[in-house]
Amino acid sequence: MKWMRSLAQGLLALWMFTAGLAHAAPQGEYVLGSGDIIKIQVYQNPDLSLETRILEGGGFSYPLLGTVKVAGLTVSQAEKKLADALRDGNFLKQPQVSVLVTQIRGNLVSVLGLVGRPGRYPLDQANIKLSEIIAQAGGMVTGSASDTVVLMGARDGKPFRKEIDFAAIFESNANVDDPVLQNEDIVYVDRAPIIYFYGEVQRPGAMRLERDMTLMQALAASGGINQRGTEKGIRVNRRDASGKVQVLTLGMQDKLQKDDVVYVRESLF
Known part of the structure; x- marks a missing residue:
């Protein structure tokens, strides 16, 4: 009797486990789409097994049922739709249908x-x-x-x-x-936004504009001003919304923008 009780408990645990999986699966289940290739199997009815492609209209031709639309349904919903149609059409009493997606092309x-x-x-x-x-x-x-x-x-x-x-x-x-x-x-x-340096800096040229980068940070990234340059009179060339270039004088803590061109002048002394 003990072994029968253990077997019953095991079967109950297995049923609860599979029922839990069946309940949780739809949350992340694949949604069928046009172009997908699916394989349909009906338990103990090999004549109703079929591998087919879901057409542009969202359906496919199936024996006894004609065109069945499944695009937009999850796999389990498609299985239920086919099983219900076979039962409601009095073709099978208790159809057990499985649908397997063999090639994903629809989504x-x-x-x-x-x-x-x-x-x-x-x-x-x-x-x-x-x-x-x-x-x-x-x-x-x-x-x-x-x-x-x-x-x-x-x-x-x-x-x-x-x-x-x-x-x-x-x-x-x-x-x-x-x-x-x-x-x-x-x-x-x-591509990441770019700014440009020319004039008296250690490494003139293009540079990636980092998030919230200030003029001081950009100068430091360019190697700093060389011996001939000066912080006074730094100019930033920036295009406005109309595409016109404006020449701006920014503070060291002011933020630069995409495609700004920073010009560092030569010191007069």
């Missing part, structure tokens, strides 16, 4: 720009976030990529574009969301 995002591996990446589960796709693409190119990521796509049938301060997502007190991606989104990582 893809494009990652472009300065990442390790630009390309098309599948949304192989629900609620994949921007940071996860950037990681799959090899991360941003160190030293060259901008902190700002552009996300483009469609939301509610309307064009969508958003610039995201990617670095701020990971700050402890950040109020920047890590957005969830959708099918056909485009993620673009631009």
